[in-house]
Amino acid sequence: MKISNVRVYDLEESVIACRNAMRLEPPDYTEEEFQKSLERAIKLCNASKGEVKCHANFRTGIRVSFDIEYPNYISPEMQRYHWFDIVTSSSKMHRIMQMDFDRCCNQWVTAQTIEQMKQLVARYNEDPSEENFMTVLSNCPMGIMLFMRVSTNYEQLRTIYLQRRNHRLPEWRDFCEWIKTLPYAKELIL
Structure with a gap:
């Protein structure tokens, strides 16, 4: 698999928002507030390791979009994840005669x-x-190799990582290695 054009959105804002339950007023979205909130975010992620639903729901707000080239046999497995949205993809049906x-x-x-x-x-x-x-x-x-643009979030990537890091298919192991390269992956995903 090949992954390219990776964009991570709302990481700082979602980390800051992880403390909203304890606030009386909306937060200031500053670097100082991010650093203070990051400590809390890491504690929430560590406290919820192994749980299906956890206190680290702020990860759903950290969105990730990327292009991926993948073998057709991975498609059904990708589609099992409820928040692994295919923005658009190549079409085997429309382009097969020109391949x-x-x-x-x-x-x-x-x-x-x-x-x-x-x-x-x-x-x-x-x-x-x-x-x-x-x-x-x-x-x-x-x-046959196909390609698509995908949108997902850190929470779904955590689920994928936990379920697929030791998968039989090398593409899933490679995908999990890629997850580890995302900003703050060690602290917030793994």
């Missing part, structure tokens, strides 16, 4: 499968029937 299968398949797709896909696309191009279209679409290898 260069030599370039868009990962290293585990066999040469025979790639050659078969080229033959099926050629058959479709000669006769663009529904049957030929469905044959191409239905035989597309799971190792």
Whole structure:
């Protein structure tokens, strides 16, 4: 997998907001207030390790958006997370007839499968029937690389990290390594 164009939003504001339950007035969003609130945020995160619902709900306000290139077989697993919103994605259905299968398949797709896909696309191009279209679409290898823009938050990334860091698929382990690179990941996510 390849992750790029990463943006983190509202980290400072959400950390400051973690103390709102104890405030009598709205906070000042200053660097000093952030540093004071960060101590409290870390305590909340540490107090709730392992709990399904916790006191660190402020993590939902720390939003993360990124582009990801991934093999098709990861899609169903990504969709199980309730706040892993796909902003927009490449479309296998719309672009499959123009794909260069030599370039868009990962290293585990066999040469025979790639050659078969080229033959099926050629058959479709000669006769663009529904049957030929469905044959191409239905035989597309799971190792075809797709891409999308995603929005999520630190709370969901924490769930993903806890559930996938030792996953059988190397892509999930790589994704969890990427999570560790986010600002304050050690303190607020892991």
